[in-house]
Amino acid sequence: MTGGNREGAGRPAIFEARLLEKTFPAGPRDLLGRSAGRLRAVDWVDISVLEAGILGLVGESGCGKSTLARLALRLIERDAGSLSFRGEDIGALDGRGLSRLRRSMQIVFQNPFASFNPRFRVGTVLREVLRVHRLAPGAERERTEGMLARVGLSKELLERYPGELSGGQLQRLGFARALLVEPAFVVCDEPVSALDVSVQAQILNLVAELRESLGIAFLFIAHDLRVVEHISDRVAVMYLGRIVESAGSGELYLSPLHPYTRGLIRAIPSPAGGSSFLRDRASLIRGEASRLLEAPRGCRFRPRCPVAMARCGQEEPGLTGVGPGREVACWLHHS
Amino acid sequence: MRRRPKAGRAVLLAASSLVALLCLGALLAPAIAPHPPQAIDLRSSFAPPSQDHPLGADKLGRDLLSRLLYGSRSTLLAALLVVASSTLLGTVLGLVSGYAGGLVDAMLSRIFDVLLAFPALLLALLIVASVGRGMANAVIALAVVYVPTIARLVRSLTLVESRLAYVEAAQALGYSSSRIVFVHIAPNVAPVVLVQSTIDFAYSILDLAALSFLGLGVQPPLADWGAMLAEGREYLLFAPSLAVAPGLAIMAAVIAFNLLGDGLQTRFDPGRRGA
Amino acid sequence: MSGLLSLRGLRVAFAGEGGAAMAVRGVDLELEGGEGLALVGESGSGKSATAKAILGLHDMSSTAVTGSVRFEGRELLELGEAELRSFRGRGASMVFQDPGTSFNPLLRMGEQVAEAFRSVAGLDRKAAREAALGLFSRLGIRDPVTRYAQYPHEFSGGMLQRMMILLALAGRPRLLVADEPTTALDVTVQAQVLLFLEELKEELGMAVLLVTHDMGIVAETSTRIAVMYAGRIVETGGTAEVLGSPAHPYTEALLEAMPRPGSRGTRLATILGLPPGVYEADSGCPFFPRCRHALASCMDGLPPSVEAGPGRKSACFRTHSLSLRGIA
Ligand SMILES: Nc1ncnc2c1ncn2[C@@H]1O[C@H](COP(=O)(O)OP(=O)(O)OP(=O)(O)O)[C@@H](O)[C@H]1O
Ligand SMILES: Nc1ncnc2c1ncn2[C@@H]1O[C@H](COP(=O)(O)OP(=O)(O)OP(=O)(O)O)[C@@H](O)[C@H]1O
Ligand SMILES: [Mg+2]
Ligand SMILES: [Mg+2]
Numbered sequence A: 001m002t003g004g005n006r007e008g009a010g011r012p013a014i015f016e017a018r019l020l021e022k023t024f025p026a027g028p029r030d031l032l033g034r035s036a037g038r039l040r041a042v043d044w045v046d047i048s049v050l051e052a053g054i055l056g057l058v059g060e061s062g063c064g065k066s067t068l069a070r071l072a073l074r075l076i077e078r079d080a081g082s083l084s085f086r087g088e089d090i091g092a093l094d095g096r097g098l099s100r101l102r103r104s105m106q107i108v109f110q111n112p113f114a115s116f117n118p119r120f121r122v123g124t125v126l127r128e129v130l131r132v133h134r135l136a137p138g139a140e141r142e143r144t145e146g147m148l149a150r151v152g153l154s155k156e157l158l159e160r161y162p163g164e165l166s167g168g169q170l171q172r173l174g175f176a177r178a179l180l181v182e183p184a185f186v187v188c189d190e191p192v193s194a195l196d197v198s199v200q201a202q203i204l205n206l207v208a209e210l211r212e213s214l215g216i217a218f219l220f221i222a223h224d225l226r227v228v229e230h231i232s233d234r235v236a237v238m239y240l241g242r243i244v245e246s247a248g249s250g251e252l253y254l255s256p257l258h259p260y261t262r263g264l265i266r267a268i269p270s271p272a273g274g275s276s277f278l279r280d281r282a283s284l285i286r287g288e289a290s291r292l293l294e295a296p297r298g299c300r301f302r303p304r305c306p307v308a309m310a311r312c313g314q315e316e317p318g319l320t321g322v323g324p325g326r327e328v329a330c331w332l333h334h335s
Numbered sequence B: 001m002r003r004r005p006k007a008g009r010a011v012l013l014a015a016s017s018l019v020a021l022l023c024l025g026a027l028l029a030p031a032i033a034p035h036p037p038q039a040i041d042l043r044s045s046f047a048p049p050s051q052d053h054p055l056g057a058d059k060l061g062r063d064l065l066s067r068l069l070y071g072s073r074s075t076l077l078a079a080l081l082v083v084a085s086s087t088l089l090g091t092v093l094g095l096v097s098g099y100a101g102g103l104v105d106a107m108l109s110r111i112f113d114v115l116l117a118f119p120a121l122l123l124a125l126l127i128v129a130s131v132g133r134g135m136a137n138a139v140i141a142l143a144v145v146y147v148p149t150i151a152r153l154v155r156s157l158t159l160v161e162s163r164l165a166y167v168e169a170a171q172a173l174g175y176s177s178s179r180i181v182f183v184h185i186a187p188n189v190a191p192v193v194l195v196q197s198t199i200d201f202a203y204s205i206l207d208l209a210a211l212s213f214l215g216l217g218v219q220p221p222l223a224d225w226g227a228m229l230a231e232g233r234e235y236l237l238f239a240p241s242l243a244v245a246p247g248l249a250i251m252a253a254v255i256a257f258n259l260l261g262d263g264l265q266t267r268f269d270p271g272r273r274g275a
Numbered sequence C: 001m002s003g004l005l006s007l008r009g010l011r012v013a014f015a016g017e018g019g020a021a022m023a024v025r026g027v028d029l030e031l032e033g034g035e036g037l038a039l040v041g042e043s044g045s046g047k048s049a050t051a052k053a054i055l056g057l058h059d060m061s062s063t064a065v066t067g068s069v070r071f072e073g074r075e076l077l078e079l080g081e082a083e084l085r086s087f088r089g090r091g092a093s094m095v096f097q098d099p100g101t102s103f104n105p106l107l108r109m110g111e112q113v114a115e116a117f118r119s120v121a122g123l124d125r126k127a128a129r130e131a132a133l134g135l136f137s138r139l140g141i142r143d144p145v146t147r148y149a150q151y152p153h154e155f156s157g158g159m160l161q162r163m164m165i166l167l168a169l170a171g172r173p174r175l176l177v178a179d180e181p182t183t184a185l186d187v188t189v190q191a192q193v194l195l196f197l198e199e200l201k202e203e204l205g206m207a208v209l210l211v212t213h214d215m216g217i218v219a220e221t222s223t224r225i226a227v228m229y230a231g232r233i234v235e236t237g238g239t240a241e242v243l244g245s246p247a248h249p250y251t252e253a254l255l256e257a258m259p260r261p262g263s264r265g266t267r268l269a270t271i272l273g274l275p276p277g278v279y280e281a282d283s284g285c286p287f288f289p290r291c292r293h294a295l296a297s298c299m300d301g302l303p304p305s306v307e308a309g310p311g312r313k314s315a316c317f318r319t320h321s322l323s324l325r326g327i328a
Helices: A065-073 A097-103 A122-132 A139-150 A155-159 A167-179 A198-215 A225-231 A249-252 A259-267 B006-027 B064-100 B100-119 B122-132 B135-162 B165-172 B175-214 B225-233 B241-267 C046-056 C081-087 C109-121 C125-138 C145-148 C157-168 C188-206 C215-221 C241-245 C247-255
Strands: A013-029 A034-052 A054-059 A082-083 A105-108 A185-189 A217-222 A234-239 A243-247 A321-325 A326-328 C005-016 C018-030 C036-040 C063-071 C090-095 C173-177 C207-212 C225-227 C231-237
Touching: A013 A065, A013 A217, A013 C063, A034 A054, A034 A065, A034 A217, A034 A234, A034 A243, A034 C036, A054 A065, A065 A105, A065 A185, A065 A217, A082 B064, A097 C036, A105 A167, A105 B165, A122 A139, A122 A155, A122 A167, A139 C225, A155 A243, A167 A198, A167 B165, A185 C081, A198 A225, A198 C247, A217 A225, A225 A249, A234 A259, A243 A249, A243 B165, A249 B122, A259 C188, A321 B225, B006 B064, B064 B135, B064 B175, B064 B225, B100 B135, B122 B135, B135 B175, B135 C207, B175 B225, B175 B241, B175 C173, B225 B241, C005 C046, C018 C036, C018 C046, C018 C231, C036 C046, C036 C215, C046 C063, C046 C090, C046 C173, C063 C215, C063 C247, C090 C157, C109 C125, C109 C145, C109 C157, C125 C145, C125 C157, C157 C173, C157 C188, C173 C188, C188 C215, C207 C215, C215 C241, C225 C241, C225 C247, C231 C247
Parallel strands: A054 A217, A054 A234, A105 A185, A185 A217, C036 C207, C036 C225, C090 C173, C173 C207
Antiparallel strands: A013 A034, A013 A082, A234 A243, A243 A326, A321 A326, C005 C018, C005 C063, C225 C231
């Protein structure tokens, strides 16, 4: 394995979120159209990303990954919790401070086809970023061309419209656009989910390369565990708004602790045939996650958990350290 | 991408030719009208169509064709003013309301709802009645009446548009709200607004004519289709062309702009976005 | 061969503004009764177009389907619409990617299911209701009578997809064509749906043609694999053999591009460039511009499909001179 000390022990955190919470109105509405219930999309989440580190975030559809990404960038406002970037509290930044923050933290979105205004040519898209932030005045052309080269796109694309680019090209353009402001931390919200394996591989290589050469830190969100395992130093597993386990990437896959993580890993169809879930039917997690409209009684995974105990129905386990760099929210592992 | 049916293109062509013809008539009125529109010639009172008066003359002997041509100027100009001002204001309010959301949106939406609760013409009548008759006031009244329709349309388009990922990307890049609204969203809602304002143009010709017909819009002796229709009505049995000619002119203009709106709508089929 | 399904030189071309979009360009494929075959390939390679052609689901006014589709010896491309309709559901059925859009959102779930039983299996009203309730219980739905009266949005995605599968099987077809049936689902739900499909396959002894782009799913579910590239099958064979030692460079490239246990910290192999477009005419091997093993001679015409081992075929000029890497 290359890269030596990938766990990055001793490196400071570049981004931290503490007890982050976000609810959305949901459920049946009253006569005035107000919803009585609140969907707990992100529920007391702690994460930290190290300088030049890659934190992977996995979880099933609707578990709150994108909401967490938006909260981190302050694209939406949290209900509670704190956010910090290189030790500075960024939770209370006003318009000016936010605009400064946008130069340090960027995001790349899941759907490359929707994340560009169809009316602007590629060149215009990139130059606009530089103009708004008054970067590289007079040298805009060189900067945009340089950036295209950096993400592996030809400068002939500058005159094209987004509609004329392939998904992989668009996603690389998404990286180019985000990188123009020279951010130190980039959130990738499922950047490869819409792409074929061949193109996915290009994007994964690009992310790894950007980290190596520019020291950019990433929060890399995906629902494909193999992808996250491949790219990340650490992985956090999210279930219904809460982080249920986090560990170094290698460890997590070798010895998952939380029953959900175990089920998730068992459910990955394996081309090598080894750990076939079809042959080992007992290990399969049954059912589907349902939306959480109120704080659950007991553990939120209990309805699907194959090893639930009496205690799991009464109290919700918190995320607790169970070894160096390992945290899990499960009564099985709390002593 | 489906190909537009041939019929659609033919309609668009016919409608735009008719619109062009109307505009040309209005522009060239001084050159092509056989008489000045206000020239009274009592000897030709109710003259039937002739070489000198191709469509005949009215009670005061004013040439009907000339009055129609000049009348189109005030009618089209007034409609243009109504549509331009209501579209501009409506678009801005709709964009702001849709993008800002929250309290701003709630307040603007309530105001639009109240305005839309009245029939358009009744509301215009109320406004003109309270601020006084005359062409300028009629234009202002109708502009006010048309704003909520456009604003609501733009608001709903803006709501859809601002949920698209490119808007979120722009926010993440630190672009200002005004930049996002006016540089990014506005051009993407423009085609639909253009269609709507073309159709509004047709309605405003009709509504202006109605106001003039009721004596609240253009005042005599100025030529105007609505006012001419009102005057001609008195002699409907005796000299029907005095009412029928402006009536037909109004109808032709309304249909032409309506068809143009429809044609443009098919052209800007939403499926074509991004092409 | 006396298989269940045999495709010969199947071509599908869509009439479009830029000319004919040649989505499928001569597909040969055999399927035995009761067999599980996976059709894999990148987006746009023509998998869905092939699947739809088998069921006669293309809009004939704008699509040209030529070649031969034989099902139990009968030529399907010659059937009329009425015959096709009776063939669908009984001979072969199809399940699509998005379970949500396959049901009418405004009708109660139970009625839609019962309706399907009436039209396909020819049951009367009462028997259809019974059958629908039976299906609900089979899916482990608690309180089937209440659920009968609910609407599609009140069911979860995995439940809807399993329901689609059961409906497709109402007429006891000999072949089920499943076009990416789990792509829209989460892994844990995907696993349950695949397992369900597997159980039904064993129970009914039907053949399954599974369209997917996930090599993992192929390995888990299908005994044979067909790899599709730009409208053609480039490699077929037993799944374990093909994944273990691919014969076609495209298959190798696909496998190497996948992140896998132990690939962390390494660069993944990528496939440069893009597949040829649907409007492009053939010139030489379609994979030539992206192929790591290409020689200049690979531009001399289309590579024919040749034997590459027992039960295996590969459409590569260099099949016998290359030894390619697979996954253990
Ligand atoms: N603006 C919103 N209003 C109401 N509910 C929302 C809103 N945004 C997200 N949600 C809900 O919050 C939950 C979490 O959504 P989120 O998009 O964060 O999930 P996700 O993990 O990103 O899922 P996916 O993998 O499908 O992208 C979902 O149930 C979603 O329906
Ligand atoms: N109605 C159509 N008209 C024109 N071209 C079409 C039409 N339907 C599909 N195509 C084109 O035919 C090619 C094959 O499409 P098909 O849907 O079979 O691909 P696929 O392999 O199923 O891809 P995916 O994995 O994305 O589902 C694509 O390039 C597609 O753009
Ligand atoms: Mg998401
Ligand atoms: Mg498909």
